[in-house]
Amino acid sequence: MMTTLPVILPVFIVIAFGWVARWRGFLSDDHVDGLMRFAQGFAIPCLLFRGISTLDLGAQFHPPLLISFYAGALAGFALGLTAARLLFRRNWEDAVAIGFCCLFSNSLLLGLPITERAYGADALEANLAIISIHAPSLYAIGITAMELARARGESLLRLPAKVARAMFSNALVVGILLGLAVNLSGITLPAILTDALDLIVRAALPAALFGLGGILFRYRPEGDMRAILFVSAVALIVHPAITYALGRGFGLEPTPLRSAVVTAAMAPGVNAYLFANMYGAARRVAASSVLVATGLSVITISGWLLLLP
Structure with a gap:
């Protein structure tokens, strides 16, 4: 483990700096919210746009990589939903929110920097291939499941419109779709524009990690500890274990296998809490799961890095 700690600790130290800054009052909640709005609403969409607009789609979008990761994610969602409903006796809305916590790993704020530190910037292409459909596909699953849970006999004709409206109001999805549009169209962007975007991109992950520390300061692992630990186990162990087993079974090369497993091994992201908060369901479990996991x-993560080739 000592060989992997120098890789991952700097990422968590930046998060800790944000936590301490909020704890000591150097930043207010409004400051943290503003920083996260910049990071998640502007800088990270620019990062996704730049990465996906130049991604070799033919080389990176191969089924074994995506199936290995997303089969594990969907299994996590099914486990979380079932356990919340049958084991923890939660209502259907809470069950969907808890399932979403098991579904949505922190592929951006933790997955990208840890993969880059462990294996270098050239290893990120497989991460970007996963991320390019991560938010759109998983939000579509979560929103659809939640709207079905809330419908209870109402007409489902408006469900596609609700899902589409929620998807296209997400800045991460917009950045991904614009990047795909530029990639597929073959448009060459002016160097002045790409240089400006690259300046913003360099600030994206540090700002987001620092802001994440401030966000985590608000949360307390109060009550519901069994559900919180269950979510943590599914996110940190079950999802990457399924991804690793399938990746090895498909014969994935070491580079995409590492990217898939490391991304799968990340804790639930802040988006898991934002989803729960949007619907007012299982908010304490979601918030505390982000913090504890x-x-x-x-x-x-140290264990998975040691296991990977």
Whole structure:
């Protein structure tokens, strides 16, 4: 583990700096919210746009990579939903929100920087291939499941419009779709524009990690500890284990296998809490799961890095 800690600890130290800054009052909640709006609403969409607009789609979008990762994610969603409903006796809305926590790993704020530190910037192409459909596909699953849970006999004719409206109001999805449009169209962007975008991109992950620390300060792992630990176990162990087994079974090369497993091994992201908060369902479980799983991931990620080739 000592060989992997220098790889992952700097990422968590930046998060800790944000936590301490909020704890000591150097930043207010409004400051943290503003920083996260910049990071998640502007800088990270620019990062996704730049990465996907130049991604070799033919080389990276191969089924074994995507199936390995997303089969694990969907299995996590099914486990979380079932356990919340049958084991923890939660209502259907809470069950969907808890399932979403098991579904949505922090592929951006943790997956990208940890993969880059462990394996270099050239290893990120497979990460970007996964991320390019991560938010659109998983939000579509979560929103559809939640709207079905809330419908209870109402007409489902308006469901596609609700899902589409929620998807296209997400800045991450917009950045991904614009990047795909530029990639597929073959448009060459002016160097002045790409240089400006690259300046913003360099600020994206540090700002987001620092802001994440401030966000995590608000959360307390109060109550519902069984559900919180269950979500953490599914996110940190079950999802990457399924991805690893399928990736090895498909014969994935070491580089995409590492990207898939490391991305799968990330704790639930803040988006898991935002989803729960949007619907007012299982908010305490979602918020606390982000905090607890992020702390535990220092240990579990080290284990996965040691296991990977």
